[in-house]
Amino acid sequence: MSALSITDLRKSYGKGSNQVVALDGVSFEVNEGEFTVILGPSGSGKSTLLNVLGGMDRADSGSAVVFENDITQYSSRKLVEYRRKDIGFVFQFYNLMPNLTALENVAIAKCAGGMSEEAALKLVGLTRRGRNFPSQLSGGEQQRVAIARAVVKKPRLLLCDEPTGALDSKTGQRIVMLLQRFKVRYQTTIIVVTHNAKLAQVADRVIRLSDGKIVENSVNENPLRAGEIEW
Numbered sequence: 001m002s003a004l005s006i007t008d009l010r011k012s013y014g015k016g017s018n019q020v021v022a023l024d025g026v027s028f029e030v031n032e033g034e035f036t037v038i039l040g041p042s043g044s045g046k047s048t049l050l051n052v053l054g055g056m057d058r059a060d061s062g063s064a065v066v067f068e069n070d071i072t073q074y075s076s077r078k079l080v081e082y083r084r085k086d087i088g089f090v091f092q093f094y095n096l097m098p099n100l101t102a103l104e105n106v107a108i109a110k111c112a113g114g115m116s117e118e119a120a121l122k123l124v125g126l127t128r129r130g131r132n133f134p135s136q137l138s139g140g141e142q143q144r145v146a147i148a149r150a151v152v153k154k155p156r157l158l159l160c161d162e163p164t165g166a167l168d169s170k171t172g173q174r175i176v177m178l179l180q181r182f183k184v185r186y187q188t189t190i191i192v193v194t195h196n197a198k199l200a201q202v203a204d205r206v207i208r209l210s211d212g213k214i215v216e217n218s219v220n221e222n223p224l225r226a227g228e229i230e231w
């Protein structure tokens with residue numbers, strides 16, 4: 001089944017001579033349960049695309065059908081509900097609340113139909129660090145808390161913007177293994193934006209952006225497991 005059907009998405013920032021075209025007619029499809037990796041140079045529109053798909057930013061034109069609903073037609077209120085219920089988001093720099101423990105950081109994202117914060121921390125292997133504050137955790141551990149927070153609601157769509165960008169390769173590999181495991185267990189549709197071209201090897205689908213346009217959209221018939229690739 002099609003999870004995402006994106007047609008001629010356009011988005012510019014600024015006006016007149018200051019105008020920057022971030023998305024210049026982007027169209028693609030993603031099937032439910034696919035692990036998609038989006039590659040492309042800095043400024044090519046990757047984050048803009050992810051933010052539109054996650055309901056955090058609006059496109060100027062085009063349509064973005066996510067699980068059969070065109071989110072570009074959503075009211076602001078509907079977008080809030082969409083972000084809260086359907087979307088898990090993982091950022092490069094974790095974005096944890098410094099004054100909340102790991103467990104509390106996960107708990108604030110809980111939703112009906114999801115799992116408990118304890119179960120989410122267990123999934124990322126951090127059962128014993130639940131009472132720690134972010135400052136008491138390593139970067140990799142903080143990112144695992146951020147993943148627990150993103151998946152505690154069992155989102156249908158998990159969006160990750162440079163989730164391994166701030167981590168050393170070994171820790172980054174662990175993060176990708178977690179994402180893969182989550183995909184297998186819950187059939188979650190996952191989109192990962194990255195500079196790391198090696199991640200293409202673990203993807204079901206690889207999309208490459210350049211200057212706001214798709215220059216490659218390929219299906220990987222034999223994706224590797226994150227543990228199998230050379231980092």
Ligand SMILES: Nc1ncnc2c1ncn2[C@@H]1O[C@H](COP(=O)(O)OP(=O)(O)OP(=O)(O)O)[C@@H](O)[C@H]1O
Nearest residue numbers: 013014020021022041042043044045046047048049
């Ligand atoms: N809020 C904004 N206001 C103005 N311009 C923006 C804004 N967000 C992004 N842009 C511009 O849109 C273009 C695409 O940016 P985007 O952040 O999507 O790129 P990216 O592929 O994620 O880059 P990176 O790999 O560096 O994160 C860039 O030229 C950027 O400067």
Ligand SMILES: [Mg+2]
Nearest residue numbers: 046047048161
């Ligand atoms: Mg970006």
